[in-house]
Amino acid sequence: MRLSALLSLLCLAAPATAQVDVIIGTASPLSGPGAHQGKDIEDGARMAIDELNAKGIVLGGQKVRWRLMAEDDASDPKTGTAVAQKLVDAKVAAVVGHLNSGPTVPASKIYASAGVPQISPAATTPVYTRQGYKTAFRVVADDSLIGRTLAGYALNKLKAKRIAVIDDRTAFGQGLADEFLKEVRKHGGASVVSRQFTHDKATDFSAILTQIRGKKPDVIFYGGMDAVAGPMLKQMKTLGVNAAFVAGDGVCSEKLPLLAGDALADGKVVCAVAGGVEGAREANYTAFLERFRRRYGHPVETYAPYAYDAVMVFAAAIQKAGSAQPARFLPQLAQVRHEGVTGAIAFDAKGDLRDAAMTLYTYRQGKKVKLQVVRGK
Numbered sequence: 495m496r497l498s499a500l501l502s503l504l505c506l507a508a509p510a511t512a513q514v515d516v517i518i519g520t521a522s523p524l525s526g527p528g529a530h531q532g533k534d535i536e537d538g539a540r541m542a543i544d545e546l547n548a549k550g551i552v553l554g555g556q557k558v559r560w561r562l563m564a565e566d567d568a569s570d571p572k573t574g575t576a577v578a579q580k581l582v583d584a585k586v587a588a589v590v591g592h593l594n595s596g597p598t599v600p601a602s603k604i605y606a607s608a609g610v611p612q613i614s615p616a617a618t619t620p621v622y623t624r625q626g627y628k629t630a631f632r633v634v635a636d637d638s639l640i641g642r643t644l645a646g647y648a649l650n651k652l653k654a655k656r657i658a659v660i661d662d663r664t665a666f667g668q669g670l671a672d673e674f675l676k677e678v679r680k681h682g683g684a685s686v687v688s689r690q691f692t693h694d695k696a697t698d699f700s701a702i703l704t705q706i707r708g709k710k711p712d713v714i715f716y717g718g719m720d721a722v723a724g725p726m727l728k729q730m731k732t733l734g735v736n737a738a739f740v741a742g743d744g745v746c747s748e749k750l751p752l753l754a755g756d757a758l759a760d761g762k763v764v765c766a767v768a769g770g771v772e773g774a775r776e777a778n779y780t781a782f783l784e785r786f787r788r789r790y791g792h793p794v795e796t797y798a799p800y801a802y803d804a805v806m807v808f809a810a811a812i813q814k815a816g817s818a819q820p821a822r823f824l825p826q827l828a829q830v831r832h833e834g835v836t837g838a839i840a841f842d843a844k845g846d847l848r849d850a851a852m853t854l855y856t857y858r859q860g861k862k863v864k865l866q867v868v869r870g871k
Contacts, residue, residue, distance in 0.1 A: 512555065513556060513557045513559055514553060514556040514557070514558055514559070515558075515561055516558050516559070516561065516587050516812065517561045517562075517563050517584065517585065517586045517587060518539065518543065518560065518562055518563070518587060518588055518589070518590060518805055518808060519562075519563045519564075519565065519584070519586035519588070519589040519590070519591070520535055520536050520539045520562060520563070520565065520589070520590045520591050521565050521567045521574065521578065521581065521589060521590075521591030521592045521597070521601065522535040522536060522564075522566075522567060522591055522593040522616075523568050523569040523593060523594070524536065524564070524566035524568075525566050525568055526568050526569055526695075527569075527694070527695060527719070527721035527722070528569045528593065528594070528719055528721060530747070530749055530795055531593055531616075531720075531747065531795055531796060532567075532593050533795075534795040534796060534797050534798045535590065535591065535593055535615055535797050535798065535800075535801040536562075536564045536801070537790055537798055537801075538615070538799060538800070538801035538802040539562055539590050539801040539802065539804070539805050540562050540564075541785070541786065541789065542801075542803075542804075542805035542806050542809075543560045543561070543562045546560045546805070546806075546809055547560050553812070553813070553816060553817065554816060554817070558818070560809075563581065563584060563586055565577040565580060565581060567591070567593075567594075567597045569594045569596065569597065569664075569694065570596070570597060571596045571597050571599075571600050571665075573597070574592055574594075574597025574598070574600060575597075575600050575601055577597075577601070578600075578601035578604040578605060582604060582605065582608040582610055586610060587610075587611075587808070587812070587819075587820060587823075588611045588613070589605060589610060589611070590613055590614075590615060590801050590804040590808075591612065591614060591615075592614060592616075592617060593614075593617065594616075594617065594665070595617045595618060595621075595622065595664070595666035595669060596665040598614050598617035598619070599617075599619065599621055599622055599625075599665060602622060602625065602627055602630045603625075603627070606625075606628070606629045606630065609629065609820050609821055609824070610629060610820055611629045611631065611808070611811075611820055611823075611824050612629055612630055612631065613631045613633055613808070614630075614631070614632040614633075614804075615632075615633055615634065615797050615800030615803070616634060616743070616768075616797045616800065617634075617666070618632075618634060618636050618640060618666065618670065619637055619665050619666060619669045620636045620637055620638055620669070621669075622636075623636070623844040623845045623846050624844060627845075628828070628845075629820075629824065631827065631841050632846060632847060633769070633800050633804055633836065634743075634768035634769045634847065634850070635768040635847065635850035635851065635852045636768070636850070637666075637669050637673045639768075639850060639852060639868075640673065640743070640766050640768055641670055641672075641673025641674040641675075641677055642673070642677045643868045644674055644715070644740055644741075644742065644764075644766055645674050645677030645678045645681065646677070646681075647740070647764060648684075648713050648715070648738075648740050648764075649678065649681055649683060649684055652740075652764070653712075654712050654738075655683075655684050655685065655712060656684065656685055656687045656709065656710060656711045656712050656713075657685070657686050657687065657711055657712075657713045657714075657715060658686075658687055658688040658689075658706045658711040658714045658715070659674065659686060659714075659715045659716075659717075660691065660692060660699075660702060660714065660726075661691060661717035661718060662691075662692055662693055662694040662696070662719070663691055663693055666742075666744060667716075667717035667719075668717060669717070670742045671715065671717035674715050674740075687706075687709035687710075687711055688706050688709045688711065690702040690705065690706060692718070692722065692726075694718060694721075694722060695722075696722055697725055699725070699726050699729050700729060700733065703726070703729055703730060703733050704733060706737075707733055707735045712737055712738065713738045713739075713740055714730070714737045714738070714739050714740070715740045715741065716740070716741045716745065717741070718741070718744055718745070719744035719745065720744060720745045720749055720750045720753055721753065723741060723744075723745040723750065723753070723754070724749075724750060724752075724753020724754040724755075725753065725754075727739060727753075727754040727757040727758060727763070728754060728757045730757065731757040738761075738762060738763075738764065739763045740763075740764050741765045741766075742765065742766055743766055743768045743796060745763070745765045746767050746796060746862070747796050747862075748792075748793050748794065748796075748862060749795060750763070750857065750862075751857060751861070758857050758860065760856075760857070760859065761856050761857075762856075762857070763856060763857050764854060764855070764865070765855055765856075766852050766853065766855070767796060767852060768850075768852050769799075769800060769836050769837070769850075769852065769853065770836075770851035770852055770867035770868070770869075771835075771836060771837045771867070772851075779799065779835050779836065781835075782799055782802065782835040786798055799834075799835050799836050802834075803832070803834035803835055803836050806832065806834060807830055807832050807834070807839055808823075808827070810826075810832050811823045811824075811827035811830050814826040827841075828841060837851065849869060851867055851869045852868050852869075853865075854866050854867075
């Protein structure tokens with residue numbers, strides 16, 4: 495047999511290189527006031543997807559092509575459920591999302607019914623992981639830790655005696671404000687002089703701030719996002735409200751100095767991000783921040799590292815199971831031990847992060863500055 499004919503036969507006999515697509519969904523606000531935070535989640539997830547593709551991972555003899563399907567939930571619970579159903583119908587293997595607690599909770603029911611694992615890189619409401627769904631996980635601390643820590647900081651470090659509380663009536667904002675208030679009242683030593691409400695698209699706070707000004711608070715706690723907090727800080731300055739401003743991770747973004755302008759005086763704002771690294775892990779986290787900046791041309795807002803880690807946790811569980819079928823890799827996900835850029839990741843029986851951390855920040859000269867990392871439920 496001639497050599498060319500032999501080679502042709504060998505090529506016909508050899509199996510073609512098989513490939514399998516694994517689709518990871520993301521759900522976050524890509525429009526509206528929270529779009530910069532939602533895009534942060536998408537960008538972090540996309541970095542992880544690209545890095546996974548560069549590794550040439552094989553499952554069952556098939557090369558994996560990792561794909562990202564990013565959907566806009568507009569920070570709206572109704573839209574969030576529609577997005578969740580769209581992702582389920584597209585046969586995604588898993589979902590990174592949502593950002594806001596409001597869409598996260600109703601969407602989690604849809605994912606659970608379909609057996610699709612979900613890791614939120616941002617939602618902090620305790621309700622999310624207390625519904626009994628085996629598909630619901632998160633890689634950040636919940637409101638109980640954040641509220642307790644911020645209350646302790648306000649009372650012990652800021653020496654607050656008169657506290658006003660504002661929230662935006664979302665599941666996230668109201669839930670965090672309630673946890674903060676519970677801790678303040680539990681410890682005593684300070685009076686809650688005003689409880690006010692706004693909404694997550696508000697721009698005029700003159701009425702509630704005027705009422706608060708008359709109560710002479712030394713601390714204002716705000717439960718909500720940076721898109722509202724920035725204008726609120728500007729109006730506080732205009733009205734002569736000089737209280738310290740304490741808030742959760744929705745406010746603790748790189749964009750806050752732009753949103754607040756010259757109302758963001760040094761040390762005026764203390765905020766918390768529902769995660770944190772320290773010691774030897776800081777180098778890995780810092781390296782991620784630099785990779786992100788080089789790729790996208792701007793710094794991480796807040797949630798990109800957690801979205802990145804969520805994708806990598808899914809990938810670790812899929813590889814351990816040898817399958818991208820949710821029913822096959824979900825048990826591995828529940829038992830995962832992964833060293834991520836945000837620290838060690840393992841889940842408890844509810845799907846919450848074990849040994850959860852949070853980081854307190856302030857702003858000086860328009861830059862976010864770390865104060866301390868706090869751990870423990």
